[in-house]
Amino acid sequence: MYQYDSYDQQMVDTRVAEFRDQVSRRLAGEITEDQFKPLRLKNGLYLQLHAYMLRVAIPYGTLSSAQMRMLGDIADKYDRGYGHFTTRQNIQYNWIKLEQAPDLLADLASVEMHAIQTSGNCIRNTTADQFAGAAADELVDPRPYAELLRQWSTFHPEFDYLPRKFKIAIIGSDTDRAAMKLHDIGIQLVQNDAGEIGCRFYVGGGMGRTPMIAPVIGDFVPPLQMISYLEACLRVYNRYGRRDNKYKARIKILVHEIGADEYRRQVEEEFAHILTLGLEPPPAELERIKGFFEQPGFEAGLSDDLDLSDPDFALWVDQNTHAHKQPGYAIVTISLKPVGGIPGDATADQIRLMADLAKELSFDELRVTHAQNIVLPHVRKADLYALWQKLDAAGLADANLDLIGDIIACPGLDYCSLANARSIPVAQKISERFADLGRQRELGELKLKISGCINACGHHHAGHIGILGVDRKGTENYQLLLGGSEAADTSLGTITGPGFSEDGIVDAVEKATNVYLAQRSDGERFLDTYRRIGMAPFKEAIYG
Amino acid sequence: MKIITGNELRTGDVIWWAGEGWSRHVNDAVDVPEGAEAIIARENAKQIVTDTHVIDATQTPEGVRPAHIKDRIRALGPTVRLDLSLKPADPTAGNWVI
Numbered sequence: 001m002y003q004y005d006s007y008d009q010q011m012v013d014t015r016v017a018e019f020r021d022q023v024s025r026r027l028a029g030e031i032t033e034d035q036f037k038p039l040r041l042k043n044g045l046y047l048q049l050h051a052y053m054l055r056v057a058i059p060y061g062t063l064s065s066a067q068m069r070m071l072g073d074i075a076d077k078y079d080r081g082y083g084h085f086t087t088r089q090n091i092q093y094n095w096i097k098l099e100q101a102p103d104l105l106a107d108l109a110s111v112e113m114h115a116i117q118t119s120g121n122c123i124r125n126t127t128a129d130q131f132a133g134a135a136a137d138e139l140v141d142p143r144p145y146a147e148l149l150r151q152w153s154t155f156h157p158e159f160d161y162l163p164r165k166f167k168i169a170i171i172g173s174d175t176d177r178a179a180m181k182l183h184d185i186g187i188q189l190v191q192n193d194a195g196e197i198g199c200r201f202y203v204g205g206g207m208g209r210t211p212m213i214a215p216v217i218g219d220f221v222p223p224l225q226m227i228s229y230l231e232a233c234l235r236v237y238n239r240y241g242r243r244d245n246k247y248k249a250r251i252k253i254l255v256h257e258i259g260a261d262e263y264r265r266q267v268e269e270e271f272a273h274i275l276t277l278g279l280e281p282p283p284a285e286l287e288r289i290k291g292f293f294e295q296p297g298f299e300a301g302l303s304d305d306l307d308l309s310d311p312d313f314a315l316w317v318d319q320n321t322h323a324h325k326q327p328g329y330a331i332v333t334i335s336l337k338p339v340g341g342i343p344g345d346a347t348a349d350q351i352r353l354m355a356d357l358a359k360e361l362s363f364d365e366l367r368v369t370h371a372q373n374i375v376l377p378h379v380r381k382a383d384l385y386a387l388w389q390k391l392d393a394a395g396l397a398d399a400n401l402d403l404i405g406d407i408i409a410c411p412g413l414d415y416c417s418l419a420n421a422r423s424i425p426v427a428q429k430i431s432e433r434f435a436d437l438g439r440q441r442e443l444g445e446l447k448l449k450i451s452g453c454i455n456a457c458g459h460h461h462a463g464h465i466g467i468l469g470v471d472r473k474g475t476e477n478y479q480l481l482l483g484g485s486e487a488a489d490t491s492l493g494t495i496t497g498p499g500f501s502e503d504g505i506v507d508a509v510e511k512a513t514n515v516y517l518a519q520r521s522d523g524e525r526f527l528d529t530y531r532r533i534g535m536a537p538f539k540e541a542i543y544g
Numbered sequence: 545m546k547i548i549t550g551n552e553l554r555t556g557d558v559i560w561w562a563g564e565g566w567s568r569h570v571n572d573a574v575d576v577p578e579g580a581e582a583i584i585a586r587e588n589a590k591q592i593v594t595d596t597h598v599i600d601a602t603q604t605p606e607g608v609r610p611a612h613i614k615d616r617i618r619a620l621g622p623t624v625r626l627d628l629s630l631k632p633a634d635p636t637a638g639n640w641v642i
Contacts, residue, residue: 027554029591047595049618051556080628095628097555342624413614414622422617424624474612476642 001064001365002147002292004112011155012109015116019043020102027099044115045101049417052096055118056108060128060146060170061089061368065359068366070111072351078104083351085336085344087408087459088167089127089368090118094415116154121162123153123234129171129178130367133293134331134377136323140172140189140197144290145226148281152227159234163241164249166234167206179370179486181205181214182462184251185233192220199226203233203263204255207456211492212252215260217267225271228280232271236263295326296363296378302328306381313388315437316399321384330384332362332376333369334391335398335406339435340428343409344372353394361387370459371408371447373401403440404448404513405431408459412452412469413476419452421469421476422502426450429506434513443513446526447485462486464527465509466493478505482512482538483530491531496539511541545575545603548583549615550596558618559593560608566593569630570619571607609640616641 004012019039026036040046044055056071063071071091075083078100079093086092096104108114117124126149133141149168153159159166169178172189180186186202198220205214221229237251240258255263304327308314322331334354337343346354354374358366361383362376369375379387391397400406407430410416412423427450434440449463453470460466466481477499484493500508513526515538520529530538547570548561559566560573561583567573576583576598584596600611610616621629623638631637 027591033553033588033594047551047556049614050558050621051551094622095556099554413617414624417614419614422623424622428624476613 001062002059002143002289008151009109009112012112012114012116015043015114016102016105016109019105023098023102038120040098040101041119042116043101043105044118045096045098046119047417048094049413049415051094052098052101053415054093054096054101054104054115055086056091056093056113056115057118057125058090058113058368059150060126060132060143061130061370062128062132062143063358063366063368064111065355065364065366067111067113068355068358069352070107070113072348072355074104074107075348075351077107082345082347084342084411085346085368085372085374087370087372087410087457088125089130089370090125091368092411094411121164121166122160123156123162123166123168126150126153127167127169127178127183127370129173129176130369130375131177131322131331131377132172132367133295134324134329135173135175136325137175138173138325139191141293142170142172142187142189143293144286145187145189145199145223146170147289147292148227148286149230152230152281159238162234162238163243164246164251166237166251168230174488176486176488176490177369179459179462179490181490182207182211182459182486183214185230186214187226189223190220197223199223199229201229201233203267204252204260206250206252207459207461208250209247209454209456210250210252211456211461212256213490213492214252215255217255217260217264224283224286225275225280228274229267229271231274231279232267235270235274236266240266296365298326298329298378299380302380302382304328304381306384310385312392312399313385315441316388316397317384319399319403319441320401324378326378328381330379330381332379332384332387333401334374334376334396335400336373336396337400337406337431338395338398339405340432342424343407343427346374350394350396353390354396357387357390371406373406399437400440402445402447403437404434404443404446404465405437405440406447407431408447408449408463410451410458412450412458416452418455419469420454420471421452421478423450423452423458423467423469426467426469426478426502426505429502430509433506433510443516444525446513448509449484459486460484461492462490463493464525464530465512467505467509468495470499472499476502478502480505480508480512480542482535483527485527489527494535496535497543508542512538515541545601545608546577546580546598547573547601547608547610548576548580548596548598549573549618550587550593553592553594560619561587570610573601573608575603606640613641
């Protein structure tokens with residue numbers, strides 16, 4: 001993992017001291033709320049429905065066990081004993097007191113963490129494949145590039161007041177586990193016919209009220225020009241992105257309105273200019289960063305054999321572990337989606353336990369996934385059974401990864417001041433309706449995503465089944481979408497028709513799954529069947 | 545009825561104008577048919593409350609109930625964590641929200 005140098009630490013420590021002074025002045029009445037609000041937002045501190053909410057950045061979703069432990073301790077010390085892992089691989093605390101926020105940020109800084117640029121119209125925390133550096137199907141480890149992006153984007157003076165917020169994701173395999181094409185910029189590390197590595201730039205994707213899949217703008221940019229190309233993409237956006245209407249201010253609108261070809265032409269022109277300025281970090285810096293992401297000390301010659309005689313363990317291994325690049329190791333995903341639970345929530349004790357398990361069994365490392373789960377990236381297969389038992393004892397062994405119980409849900413109207421409807425109770429009811437693991441496995445891969453408003457933090461556009469909560473004359477109402485995907489086969493869901501009540505949407509989801517079971521061909525996922533037979537049979541079953 | 549709500553600056557807690565001060569319990573909220581703007585201006589000037597605004601509510605036999613679901617959830621707490629709500633000992637506390 002990357003470790004701060006003295007510059008990184010000084011920047012974060014200085015920011016804590018600065019914010020401490022700002023909070024002190026606000027509490028003393030020396031500055032008004034209008035003056036203070038943009039300052040607290042620059043430090044990730046929102047005022048939400050019930051209290052202040054702090055969003056902590058987890059760079060490309062990667063944590064050391066010491067950092068994870070601190071997140072658990074913060075949940076106890078400053079919050080109400082839990083935290084919420086988000087769809088952008090971050091963590092949010094819902095009950096923060098302003099007067100304690102500087103101390104909290106100081107605690108974060110002590111483990112090389114912060115909440116900078118988790119709000120505002122700037123480049124937000126870069127996200128990445130949660131299996132980076134571990135996946136058997138990986139071409140290139142994206143983490144050094146993600147870290148370079150972190151350093152480049154942090155406090156970048158030119159891009160601190162963009163037309164709108166800006167989100168970047170980076171992956172290094174053909175399997176997209178980061179919803180890369182639904183970001184403002186998605187970067188895929190690819191290989192050309194000559195065996196060289198390059199960056200494929202997808203620009204202008206996003207969800208929200210105007211969902212769009214990003215087109216390819218730069219097909220093969222040399223990695224040592226990645227930052228210059230990003231500068232070019234951002235400069236064109238900063239210059240021409242709309243600032244008169246926040247609903248049309250994201251880069252996706254610009255790319256759509258002028259067209260991908262014209263946007264590409266302008267980027268290439270700017271790129272050629274930037275290359276003459278020498279803005280690219282020296283190659284030695286990327287090499288220095290790569291040094292932090294060397295393979296951990298894997299044992300050689302380990303067996304891949306596993307004793308699967310315990311049926312519950314066997315189910316968990318089948319569902320929640322993935323192939324590791326190193327023989328004898330596995331990637332473990334810990335589901336934060338217990339039946340009837342709150343997606344993405346974990347108690348302080350659970351967070352600390354996962355930290356301890358990472359230290360003991362996963363080379364001191366964890367990842368947060370955009371699907372609101374936690375990954376232990378490097379676990380010896382020989383340790384899996386003991387790990388599973390410990391997780392099971394802590395309520396963390398649900399074997400439902402990528403099944404209908406593995407629901408993504410935003411905080412919704414239970415916490416969020418922007419929301420129009422509650423997301424969590426719907427997730428809980430669906431989770432309970434499909435509680436039987438055998439039934440979930442019979443349905444197979446089925447990604448269900450719920451948002452409580454059009455801002456789409458719950459990625460409803462990209463769910464095989466998506467649910468959008470709306471406000472209909474003061475009453476919660478839920479629209480159903482089918483056919484979305486945020487994987488390599490990215491697609492946007494289509495609304496089935498009129499919306500439903502809270503209980504009605506659960507019934508509608510069940511009817512949709514029944515259509516799938518009746519109509520599927522061998523090997524088809526829900527999404528495949530939908531794509532083959534279209535919307536009509538589903539509408540007939542749901543509304544007929 | 546019209547009631548005034550806001551957040552305590554120091555803690556962020558949801559608070560309600562109770563006539564002579566602020567309360568954390570919505571049932572203490574008082575009707576402010578007139579003069580809300582003056583109260584808000586005066587209280588804002590004290591720098592102890594933020595995000596003050598007026599909302600519609602109804603006086604019911606069970607207490608003051610904000611008109612909009614968002615304000616009712618704000619008054620009670622998250623419906624999915626009643627243990628953290630205004631009435632953590634009452635398992636039916638969420639019923640009046642929806």
